[in-house]
Amino acid sequence: MTRRMLLAYTAAPIARAMAPELLRVWWDDQTLRVQVPYLHFLDGKSLERLHSGAALVFSLQLSLSSDRFTTVVRRSVDRYVVSFDLWEERFAITGLGGAKTQATNLSRDAAERWVVDHAALSVSGVAEDKPLWLRMDLRADDPKESAGLALDPGVTLARLIEWFGRPQRGVDNRWALEKGPFRLTDLKR
């Protein structure tokens, strides 16, 4: 083994350990919750459209797998409408679906945090000592591209999952982060 190879072998785990954790997961009362401190999705074209007074729908999907996403054991999809107050220059968010949640007067960072903080995935019945993988998909959809699907309060989870699987025009409108393997028992509660 050369010195260069030895250095590479030693440095890789150190670099991985020092890399910022992009998807943070914790466990709270049989519910998985996430944080993405380094992800800024209110940016680029989405931000331009929000500044033009449009309201955008963001959909966030959490998928939990016990076999590196060959199968998914738990899944949740949440949808939010984000708009930007032209005069106050602050963001407002409305959650779509069953219970309508709302927040106003948010800064850009606070709005991003609000969306991610409200995503939750039930893990009741999932073995606590088995290795798990979690994936977070977030996409911003111009409602006309999703043909009203994202706004339909009666839309089924199955249709939303199928919709998440479809290709989207702009790659800058879609983000995916993964974490794993981890065990529920190892997570912060």
Add this chain to the structure above:
Amino acid sequence: MSGTAYRSLFGLVFLAGLTFGIFTASAFSWNVPDDTNVNSRYTVERIDLSGVPESKLSTRLRKELQQRVGQKFSPEAFAQLAGRIRDELKVRLVAPRLLRGSSSEQIRVVLEVSGRRIDVIGSPSRLAYQSRQGLTADVRAGVKGGYVGFVSDGDQLMERFTGLKAGYARSFFDGRVRPGFHFQSLRSQFHASTLAMRDEPYRGYQIYQPDVIFTPWRGADREEVTISVGLRLQRFTTPSPGVNREASHALVNTLRYQRVWGEESTGESTVHAEYALRAGLARLASDYRFTRHEVQAGLDWSRGRHDVRLSVQGGGVSGDAPLYDRFAYGNTTTLRGWSKFELAPLGATRAVASTIEYGTRLRRKLMLAAFVDSGSVWNQNSRGAVRNSSGLGVRTKDGFYFYVAVPFRSGTVEPVFITGAYF
């Protein structure tokens, strides 16, 4: 398939199209509900149109826009108005953009108009000339859904038909349901090679055609599916009156799909497909009982200087169809270079044709193009020979084209000149 089965199929398609068209028309509101856009609490101070002069809008629509001034901003209402402007101006996109007003609590709405909308069902006026079949002109003028036109077409059918046509169609539910009525009064003139094989079948005809076009699905801004269902009431003027060969009434149904990707400046692709069914039924008091199926599909792809067009089409006729409904391939669009009178002087009951065309841009709008056409026409219980041709020419993005086409045949080289324009 029996007449009853066709009637049931027609009824089913009609009802499904109507229900789905109406349902999706009411549901096709892409903007978010008012209470989810924080700017809905502000008052509209002014509305501007960008991209086209406001005078292009109808008085009614302008008035409705003005009525929104002084009211709270409603995303839902502006989405509907944007949809109506899109339909009225036949543009691709109308996007509302909000700006701060002159004082707090007020906003300005700018409706940004861009792009031309695809028209999957409209047929433009055209002029065409083929050195073997002569001139074709199909010119129409219309206003507010109505149109009148003159046609002398020696290209599409086995006969040259000349006369007048008129019609009216009106859109409902954001253009998703479009009933119409069309009339044609035409005189027919048959080629000598046709008359050498049979007596003159008719001298002309009138067509009265009520139809409804549904748009059950409209995807991203340039993607549409349309279903057209109609009844063609056609009555021939025969050389020998009273021979019971005067009426050729048929159900005419067409399913179309078209999608356009990309932009003209950066590269654009178009996919289109169509299935057309005509059925002459005894129950419609038709003297001709037949079914005619025809499918067409194609891809236009362009990037930078390059442009590729692929298309394939074909179909079959069964039963006793008039000459009008038989296939006439070998014209300015199919098997270019071949003469339809040479391939099948009485038309064919089976046909298939394909085109591969490559173009390279010479100047801004002018392209040099080369093509290879292949296909065959034949009749039931017989075999058709495969015919090939190729050609070279120029065309412009405005619709003008000029080709020299050469059919592949042994012995002689007989170039055919094809030119024309869509406008």
